[in-house]
Amino acid sequence: MAVLRRFTTDKLAAISCSVLVLTLMFGLMAPWIAPHDPYAVHIDLRYASASWSYPLGNDHLGRCIMSRLIYGIRPSVIWVLAALFLSVGIGALAGFVAGYYRGKVDAVLMRLCDIVLSFPAYVTTLAVVGLLGVGLTHILIAFILVKWAWFARVIRTAVMQYADMEYVKFSKAIGTHDAVIMIRHLVPVATPDIAVLASSAMGSMILQISGLSFLGLGIQAPQAEWGMMLNEARAVMFTRPELMLAPGLAITVVVSAFHFLSDALQIALDPRQVSSNRAGRREIAK
Template identity: 70%
Template sequence: MRMLNNLIKDKLATVSLIVIIAIIIGGLFAPLVAPHDPNEIKMSLRYASPSWEHLLGNDHLGRCILSRIIYGIRPSVLWVLFALFISVLIGAVLGFLAGYFKGKVDAFIMRICDIMLSFPGYVMTLAIVSVLGVGLENILIACILVKWAWFARVIRTSVMKYSELEYVKFSKASGISDMKIIYKHLVPVTFSDIAVISSSSIGSMILQISGFSFLGLGIQAPNAEWGMMLNEAREVMFTRPELMLAPGLAIVIVVSAFNFFSDALQVALDPKLMTFNNNIVKKPRTSKIKFQKKEVANKL
């Protein structure tokens, strides 16, 4: 409840959460929300300007841009969230095993993570896509294979910190099973750390998926995806720049909403950050009041 109260007090976080929920609902119920079929071709409406029937106009094949933006939520956001969930799940399982059992288990898992993290993320993803082939599914698989190692290392650090607490050591000495200790004592206290690192990674994954689709490696035509829509509008970017505006703004709004919400979530889950920020804000006012008092005293 305290976390929710802190989030509600932050207006930017509230607006970001509303935007995120609206986008997710729009993607889930795209057939009901979209005004037209996103793949319906009408050459008579080619490059048509915005109207009441087509609020964002039409593209080079006469397709409704608004409908394609709504349907593009699914590959650009919803499938990214699914890939993120799988990456975090794999990283959490291996991170808990490495951080709790330590020793040979930790060394083995961390050496695998070191190998995976020794390659730049984009290069590794491109290499996997080149082997598996183009397509949204292959890019999602590549992202999962690249991201899990980073999550495992971060979660392992958090688990090692909390596993040294006295009540965890007492639980071990009492003969409680390791799985029960992990489930009852470590998962609740590390959940906040996992939530923060997960939310902070969504924006970068959305940009990465859209970037690969822009390069033609992601979802293929005629399916709608924001990065691919930018690529299609690239040919007429100087004569019809508004065609790039809709998918570009969609990416900016979604990534910004997730980033703002991630920052607010981090502050809400860590009271120290909130206290630190409040002290920074209040400190100049206190100094100013003291300075004014000192000036009055000198005049007297």
């Protein structure tokens, strides 16, 4: 309860959560919220300025930038969030099994993690895209292949800290099933660490998929995605810089919200970080 109270009283955490909730709602309800069809081409409106009908103007094909920005939430945030959940699920399963049983099971799983983590994340992602081809699905597969090992190793460390506690040994002594012990005793104590890791990883994953799409290795036209919108506006970045402002600002705000959320979770879990983080925020504000 103390952790929850510290988290809910953090104004920056509340703002970050509000931004993320609104972003997810806009993405899920895009067909009803978007003012126009994001794929409709209107050559007569090519590079048109902002108006009441098109609040953010039109791109090089006359498509509504606001509609494409709203639809871009799905591949840029929602589908990345789904890949993150799968990565956390696989990593948590491997981490709990390795940290609880240890021995040969731990050795095999951790050596597998070492193999995966020995390659830089970007190199592995590019290798998967090169083998399977460009596209959102293949990038998400690459994310899952890379991220699960990172989660598994960190979660294993957290589980090992609590697996030798007296109440866990007592549960084993009275014959409680291992799965019940892990769910009842280990999952609750490891969940905060998982939440912090997931929130910090989400921001980097959004940047990665946007960067790959900007380079032409991710989402392909005509699908709307923030990184690809930046790439499409690059040709007129000096004459029409506002076309890059909307997707660039969207990426910045959402990624910052996830990082601030991770920071708030760390503060809630470790009150000793409150003073240092507030001091850091004051320095940034200056």
